[in-house]
Each structure stands twice: as structure tokens, then as C-alpha cells.
Amino acid sequence: MGNTFGTLFKVTTFGESHGVAMGCVIDGCPAGLNLNEEIIQEFLNRRKPGQSNFTTSRSENDLCEILSGIEQGITLGTPIAIIIRNKDKNPHDYSELNKVFRPGHADYTTQLKYGLAAQSGGGRASARETVGRVAAAAVAKVYLTSIFPELNLMAWVQRIKEIESKLEYHNFSFADIEKSAIRCPDPIVEEQMKIAILNAKEQGDSLGGCIRCVAKNIPAGLGEPVFNKLEAALATAMLSLPACKSFEIGNGFASTYLFGSENNDQYYLNNTGNIYTKTNRSGGVQGGISNGMNLEFSVGFKPISTIYKEQNTVTKTNSQEIKFSIPKGRHDSCVLPRAVPIVEAMCWLVLTDQYMLQSTRKIYD
Template identity: 40%
Template sequence: MNGNEFGRLFRMTTYGESHGDAMGVTISGCPAGVELSVEDVQAELDRRKPGQSMITTSRGEPDAVVVNSGVQDGYTTGTPIGMVVQNKDARSGKYEPYVTAPRPSHGDFTYSAKFGTRNWGGGGRSSARETVNWVAAGAVAKQVIEQSDHDIEIKAHVNQIGDVEAPEVSFDEMREHTEENDVRCAHPETAAEMQELIEEYQKEGDSIGGSIYFEAQGVPRGLGAPRFDSFSARLGQALMSVPAATAFEFGLGREAREWTGHDRNENWEFDEEGDPRPVGNNHGGIQGGITTGEPVYGELTLHAPTSIPKKQRTVDWETGEEKEIQVVGRHDPVLPPRGVPVVEAMLYVTVLDFMLLGGRINPDRLDGRAGEYDTPYHPSSPDNE
């Protein structure tokens, strides 16, 4: 099974299944000399972990990360970084009724049709639990970027649940309010409406979809390449890989179909340093597949969670019977609130990969941060005592 890697220079390779022993990620290409602690990674994982509120799954996973390679004395060494999160509350037995009777709109049948077998505990490899690996990798990418000479910051928030849509918010409002409520909506009044709507569907044994708005400020101009390596294409791959993603858009997105060329096009002016810059940002910080230096922004839509206790119909391909099922378990009634750190993580990973490729950050070491490692001898090493 391929498709478990993302990135060219900053590359993450993941493994693990929803109700298996553990989730894990190996990161290759992280520069040496980056200050990195378990706490840096854990802080991001805590934003994604289950059981945060009444509108998330009650599965009891602490998502405690162990960093088992690539870091010594609090700094990255330049070798692969290995991280593992043990599954502590797996209950695969609840999924035995669906071994040969696929749950509606899951990957049960498609995985079985492709491979002839599958891990039927929960969603197996297709479960959103796999994104714990992505958030861990994103936490590392975030530290690399924050310790570089570039002032880049990435934020996201839930801007719509069902038919409840938040008004446009500023980047400062996302900084201030996103983590203040369970929905992770940066507009507090709308967050309360969203929460009420989610709880209504939850009581009915149903679920609801929504969307996440993201913005990356400080992204330098010139990242990306034509065609298949364009910044938008790679970012689209990163975000459309998020489980339940049905639409990715940047800039005006689908609204662009309603704009004339004259209205959408942006004139040029000189900035304070005498360089050309576009007037406005309808393009979402990307023109010709390459970043302009303006904020990169857009939206990711996630469909409603497919595991719901409401009665549905399926077929058993082994017995040939049609049957009625109820997917009983511990499932989120909505995905965007826990999806916010996942989206931010994939943005950090994508931006860093392009910056390494473009030579904006030294791919071997972070300048000014690896002084201790200039010589083979390291005074704190037990072998040198």
C-alpha cells in the first residue's frame, strides 16, 4: 500500500490504524539544530485529541507522544525523527458486524475490493485517527519555521457548520478567539449558534458537515513551480487528503465563477521597498501557481461524519442478505472543530517543504541554532565523559 508519504525535502511517512497498537510518523529532512521538545509536539496533539468536549468522540485517548529518534539534548540532529502515539482505548470488537457488511459511505467495501482484505477495526487505515501523525509532523514543521528568519504564522478556524456561517474575521480575531470555545469558531456569537446546531443533530443520532477557513501570513513570494508542483496544487493535495474533505479552495474559490476578469484581476503597485506587489488579494496569495508574498488563504469543506447511530441499510456480501444497521460507537458528530489543528499542521508542512526546496531555509541545519554541534565532540555525551 503506497500513499503514506507527503513532502519532497521535509517528508513525513506515517503508519497506524484506528484500533491498532499505535500511530506513528517518521520525518526525514528536518534540519539539524532546531530546538524541539516533547511538549512542543504534545501541545498541538492536545488540540486534536478525542474527548475535549461533549461535541467530540468520547474515546479516551491521551495521545501522549514519544519521540524516539532524531532529537538529542533538546535539538534535532538532522537524522530521521521518529514519533509514536500508543492507542490506549481501542475497541475493535464493536466493528465485527461490519466485516462483510459495509457501513454506508465508509471505506469498508472499497478497501476490501482493492486489497482483498482490510483492518476492519473502526476505519482502519482510512480513519481520521491517522491525522494524529500529521499534527505531530506539523508541530515539528512549525518549530523549524518559527526558529528561522521568516515571520510566518498560520491560523485556522471553523467558519461554517451546516447552514450557520460566521462573518468574516480578522487574523487577530482568529488568534484571540479560536481556542476559546469548543467549536473553534473565532466569532463567539456564531460559535454559540453552531454549538446548538451540533447538539441538535447529536440528539437525533445524526451528524453535520462544515468548513474550515485558513490563512498563512508572512509566506515569502516565489514559492512553488509551474504545473504539477504549483503551490496551490501541493496545498490542495495536502488538504484534500484530510479524511472527509470534499472541497478545497483558495482566494475567491468557487465565488470566482461569478466575477469578470476585469473585477478579479489585480493591478500592480510598488511596495515600500520598491518591489511590485498586487493591489488586493483575490488570488489568495498565489498567482501562476507561485506565492506573491500576500497572505495565503482559503477554505476546506468536510462532510458530515459517516458513523452515525441512526438506522441505515447495507448488504452482507458473504451471506447475500440485506440488513438494517446502527453504527454504535464513539464518534464525532461534526469534524471541523478537531480538524482545525490538522489543517494548520498540513499548511506548516507544505510551506516548510517549499521553503526548503527554494533554499529559503538551510536544508541541513538551522543557521545560528546548531553551534553546539559544530564538532563531532559533544560534552554532554556519556561516551565522552
């Protein structure tokens, strides 16, 4: 249970990090859309490992294969199944690690929950699991932008540890973010982040940080009160990501330090006579429903659990306390650059599902 996301644009993902293949099935995508493997591949390439010195050296070209739901480049309205075979898996890589519960990893809790665990790698708890989400998001984007061509969204690394960019998002573009190996569009801060990542890597340590995401030109009216509010759907989407521990919509925790009179977004009429808010501290939602302003949120990722320093832990089979170190390997020491397209992917899935939910209401049109 728990491997399906969405009510009407339903995405089911599958695959273990070191199993045969990863993938997804999308049920609910309308017929008549132009879709092919190249479009999906473009999305996957942004997420794939080995893109730079700052991410894992696991070698996966992550080539996708569409198994169903598309004929001659057109969606049929039937389930779209996409698979990505695992190439650089090595079940034996992890044999030593299998003897202990690695701190911060899901080894111990997987054992508690299932009575056993995938014997190699993180199984479904690995960040590799997100490849299916990204494939599905490519489909979501094709669909949603076919209806709202102006809709666009971008995420970026706003902070790594205490190194934070203060750049306003009005001053950079998606392309600016993608030019950066760190996916931080602030060149000076980016340099500091690179140094911090390489330092941590050298120390065998890891770093966390924050990703900010903005969606522009989204339709108003998205979000289903009361339990499926737009921010609640985003929150669960983000907290379902590996290493994600926190979420805030709009100015989030910062708003808790303001008076209501400082925090309320007041309405005005713009020059086209439309209602806007002067500020956007709410992040584009009131009462769980989008107001047509930009959707803005932040997601916090802990420093990843895989470090190469000595740690205390307990052995699996005979429950002995030991000290252990992971032999230096190929893991990311900072997941944030690669988490950017994954945050975007989950946002695409949320917006698409919420749009479909809202599109069922036609009475008042």
C-alpha cells in the same frame, strides 16, 4: 504506497486506528533545531479527542514518544520517529459492524483494494490516522519559524452546514479561535453552531462544513510550476484528509462568477515601496507561486459517515441487503472543530516542503 508526504521534508505516517500505535517518521528536518516531546505534545493536544462535549468521547491522551533524530533537545539532521500508542482501542467494539459495509465509510473500498480490511474501526481511513501528521507538523513549524519568525497561520470553522460566520479574519486572532470549543471565533455564530451540533448528535445525525485557513508573512517564491504549484500542493494535502471533498484557493469558486476586471488583483506600492496587491482574491498565489501576500484557502468537509440512524446496506460475507443501525457510540457528529489543527498541520507541511524546494536555488541571490 501513498503514506509519504513531501519531497524534501518527507513525512511518512503509519498506524491503524485500533492497532498498537500511530506515528510518523520525518526525513529531511535540518540539524540544530530545539525540539522535544513537549513541543510536539502541545500540537497533539489541540487535535486529541475528548476535548469537549462537541467531539468524540474516545479517551486518548495521545502522549508522544520521540524514538530518534533528537539528542539532548537538539535535532541531529537524522530521521525523527515519533510514536503515539493507542490506549482506548477496542477491537471488539466493532464486531457487529464488521458484518456490513457501512455507507460512506471506506469498508467496502478497502475490501475492493486490498482484499481484506482491518477488522476493527477504520484502520488507516480513520481520522485517528491524522495524529502522525500533526506530530510532524509540530516539527515543521519549529523549523520554518526558526527561519521566518513572523510566519504564522491559523484556521477556523467558518461554516457548519448553513451556519456561517461572516467575520473578517483581520478582526480575530489564533487565540480567539482557540478559546472557542467549536474553533469558530465569532461568538454569536458559535452558539448557533453548538446548538446545531448537539441537535444533530441527539438525532444521531452528522454535520459538515467549511474551514478557512490563512498563513501570514510567508516567503514569496514558494511553489514549483507546473505540477507542484503551491495551490496544487495544498489541494492534495487537504483532499488527503478524511471527509474532505473540496478545496479552493483565494476566493475559489466565487471567482468564477466575476469578470476578469473584477477578479484581477492589481498591484500598487505600499508606503515602504514594496509591491502589494490591493485585493487578494488569488489567495496569495499567481501561477502557482506565492506573491508574499497572505495565503488563503478553504476546505470543505462532508458530514461524517458515522450516523446512528437506520440505513440500507449490504452484508460483507454473504452479500445480502439489510437495514442496520450503528448502536449509539462515541463518534464525533461534526468533525470540523477537531479538523482545524489538522488543516493547519497539512499547511505547515506544505509550506515547509515548498520552502526547502525553493531554498535550493541560490544563483540569483
